[in-house]
Amino acid sequence: MSTSGESGRVSTGAGTNTNTNTNTDAARAAESTLDRPLGQKNQPRGGKTRRVKQSLTSPWATFAAILIATVWTIPTFGLLVSSIRTPTEIRSNGWWNIFVSPSFTLQNYADVLTVQGASSANLGSYFVNSLVIAVPAALFPIILATMAAYAFAWIKFRGSGALFVLIFALQIVPLQMALIPLLQIFSQVLGISGTFPAVWIAHTIFGLPLCIFLLHNFISQIPGEVIEAARVDGANHTQIFFRIIIPLSLPALASIGIFQFLWVWNDLLVALVFSGGTADVAPLTQRLAELVGNFGRNTERLPAAAFISLIIPLVVFFSLQRYFVRGLLAGSTKG
Amino acid sequence: MSEFLSDFIAKFGIMVTGLATFAAVIGLVLFLADRAPKRGRDFLQLAIFVGPSFFLLAVGLVYPAIRTTTLAFFSRQTATGADFVGIDNFVWMFTRPEIVITLVNTLIWVALVPTLSTAFGLAYAVFIDKAKGEKILKSLVFMPMAISFVGAGIIWRFMYEYREVGFSEQIGLLNQILVWLGQEPQQFLVNSPWNTLFLIVVMVWIQTGFAMVLLSAAIKGVPVEIIEASRLDGANAWQQFWNVTVPGIRGTLVVVVTTISIATLKVFDIVRAMTGGNFETSVIANEMYTQAFNRGETGYGSALAVVLFLMVMPIVIYNVRVLQQQKEIR
DSSP states (O other), X not given: OOHHHHHHHHHHHHHHHHHHHHOOOHHHHHHHHHHSTTOOTTOOOSOSSOSOOOTTOOHHHHXXXXXXXXXXXXXXXXXXXXXXXXXXHHHHSOGGGGXXXXXXOOHXXXXXXXXXXXXXXXXXXXXXXXXHHHHHHHHHHHHHHHHHHHHHHHOOOTTHHHHXXXXXXGGGSOTHHHHHHHHHIIIIIIOOTTSHHXXXXXXHHHHHHHHHHHHHHHHTTSOHHHHHHHHHTTOOHHHHIIIIIHHHHHHHHHHHHHHHHHHXXXXXXXXXXXXXXXXXXXXXXXXXXXXXXXXXXXXXXXXHHHHHHHHHHHHHHHHSHHHHHHHHHHTTTOO | OHHHHHHHHHHHHHHXXXXXXXXXXXXXXXXXXXXXXXTTHXXXXXXXXXXXXXXXXXXIIIHHHHHHHHHTTBOXXXXXXXXBOTXXXXXXXXXXXXXXXXXXXXXXXXXHHHHHXXXXXXXXXXXXXXXXXHHHHHHHHHGGGGSOHHHHHHHHHHHHOOOOTTTSOXXXXXXXXXXXXXXXXXXXXXXXXXXXXXXXHHHHHHHHHHHHHHHHHHHHHSOHHHHHHHHHTXXXXXXXXXXXXXXXXXXXXXXXXXXXXXXXXXXXXXXXXXXXXXXXXXXXXXXXXXXXXXXXXXXXXXXXHHHHHHHHHHHHHHHHHHHHHHHHHO
16 A cells, blocks of 8 residues: 555545534534544544555454454344254254254244243233333433433523532432332332333433433534524524424434433343332343343243344444444443 | 234334323424413523423432432331331342352452453454454454344353253263363353353343444544654564554453443343353342342442442543543544
């Protein structure tokens, strides 16, 4: 590779990057800040070969990379293969034998999903529970947090700074600190322990501090002129909120919403404490933890059962990876 | 099937009702704020925007945190209430061998997981930087981050599964590899103290992708000019890495290590799903749950939660300060 060629590519990269940064569109500008909330400088976005090939990409490095990738993928791949083998095969030998004696069945999936009865996995119900829990538990905190973030960013009031710092500081509190008293409130004061609303409210509370903080970062960067102009036209806070804040924040809402959704979907602890643990309310994770607790008896069901719980996260991950990564980068300090 | 369908419709109904109620309440108060009389409107609108979050956090997080701290100094709750026991719960924690093991295990976790995940993540990020198929290679290692800890636990239960020799073939890949190599198969999750290490492997497997994605972004942010300059000065790849790349991404490294440390201190699901905390593998978060919710020992459980809080707090504060500094530099 020649030096001139390298510098040519470098300048292209830099040019594109400047373009993104100087874009005046409020959403785009703020989006680009959210894209690297952890302070990477001049992180180029989206391009394929922005910079020069380095000497570090030696054959050995490539070999090591492929080795790591293989080792990291094999466990999940093995489970996927197991899930399409017959129950007898799962019990009698390892999944790699499928390459010797190929077989394929979806019976395991049908069994764990639809068979009813006390000893069956009954995952159909739990799957529905997971959905019924995760959708509101992702929407509620996002909406409440957007409102609070707007107030902190654009309504001037005394003590606003201190209050915001307080909410931010709440991220320090691990949710283990809240479990016992909150359960007492739910069961003794409200009488809703073991119902969907209890799980929704718990997730909403635990998600709020981070959602408020992240959305505040975003909403406070919406250009002041836009909001000023609306105010001059006589719009009040409610109107500004619906006509300006929500539409301009949609990309951020999507990222943080997806992340909160997956967080709730994958959660076990909150579910264990607040859902009551029955097929009426408890999510997939809870049922899976139960099934794996009796590994010997459920060996042939577990691969299919686990994959059913992984489907939604994997679909979200592979189809919305861009949003997912952004939400993850932003949400990495979730308590 | 019809049973399932009616179940589905009933639950779906609850969800729609919940969403509709929420939307109606929020919509109504915002509408009222919109139509409020001029006098006091500012305050009313402010209260409506901040009030709900503030109320929920006060009742659901601040009050519980204070109450848990108080409960940590009381005995278990009975019908007649609880007795003040001073620091007995903490003394119990540090004198009962099985709880001391739990504390030690947590320290082992927090020493190993951030180090190993960051090391693997950094190495991988460097190896695949600008390699062919970088995106796919990234996805493969990053994927475990999207799935639940319980799901990961099941995946690895199958990796570690043990069958007695002569009873049946091995169905766990790792034991099969041992057999192929002519070794005795191992009960990976039963034999203490090594079983804790095998649980840690699962967490490292998950967190490496996280470290890799953040560090990869940071590596791409190191100015090309400096790398070029160092190469012109005759630095080899290894020297470039240690003297240019690592200093250039130090801030991100700190954030990655602290973030993974926080997640590791609070790890619960993996232990719960894989060993249930048996065979001397318990950690604080799991023990807290067991004491508080399985045994009804609210005092012990609260004390463990307080210890967890004290361990997490300094790391979170440090993490936040680093983030803040980075923001100022930017």
